[in-house]
Amino acid sequence: MSRITRRRALGASAGALAGLAVAGVARAAGPSATPAPRATAAERASFDEVYQGRRIQGAPSHHGGHHDHGSGYQVHIDGKELHVMRNADGTWISVVNHYETFATPLAVARAAVAELQGAALVPLALA
């Protein structure tokens, strides 16, 4: 868990409080410029399995968690939320694989387990 205080995270070098607050949470979603492709069956499907000794779960989320950013889907590893994001082409990334795309939420969850090498996810305070 980051031990950075809000003041420090937003201090002299980090820019305006308003900017980060807006970046972090609770923005009104603007009009969608690009209709995303229809979710495939694999995306709509929930999963719940043990992969490399970790319990991974995924499910559509209709009322949205803190971090689903409109992806409409939430993933958990051992009960801790993995921040995931859906790309315009229907592929997925997560906060631990943020520059590499995966075909489904299940694939991105499994990739995260491999990347974590047993480490626990921690919630990340954005500011």
Next chain:
Amino acid sequence: MTVRKNQANLTATEKKRFVDALLELKRSGRYDTFVTTHNAFIMSDTDNGERVGHRSPSFLPWHRRFLIQFEQALQSVDASVALPYWDWAADRTAASSLWADDFLGGTGRSRDGRVMTGPFASDAGRWPITVRVDGRSYLRRDLGAGGRQLPTRAEVDSVLAMSTYDTAPWNSASDGFRNHLEGWRGVNLHNRVHVWVGGQMATGVSPNDPVFWLHHAYIDKLWTDWQARHPNSPYLPAAGTADVVDLHDTMRPWNDVTPADMLDHIPHYTYDTAA
């Protein structure tokens, strides 16, 4: 005047001063504010919502401003320091001097990815990973894991040849120079380098690895190189685009700088070579 140099040409003294300035920013807590800012944007920039730092036209001016701010922080510690750039199309193996003990240190050990050499190794005690997405507090890398390859010069040139800056829908699905440089489409330049390094560089908290700055300094230079090849190709979009930073819109988190303000790097720094 700040002159950004190819990391391969730095003197031993230049490397040491750069490393020492990084360690001092880390010690004072200022370094981690940059990690926090980057992660906030990477988690909130979405293809169908507001997008500023990534997957959008402002990817390049946003990172240019971010690097200038970071470089100024380094210079507040040591005025002689400038950000070096890493031409990964040329220095493309873990044997590069970039990864030597006197600079960034090498790849991680196989057991847990932990970097064991150089100034940022956890055993040296001066580079705690505090802004993190999992419990691990040590710098990790897995250079070239799984036989991955860095982009080639020919691949870079193929992207520099694209004459249109960016195209609708102005996100990860776009055609054009920006998205091919960012890597969501096509041969994949910027994203692929993050993945090649591995460890924290592959995550939302990628600035935890100091190579982040050298990678982005080179991406920034490629933007300059592209401008030189396409002097009549403007930043796009020009105006009126929902969720996207147009040419004269201000960019969060600063709210006082626009892409137009960032098109010319010369007022801020120059390079060791002509574009």
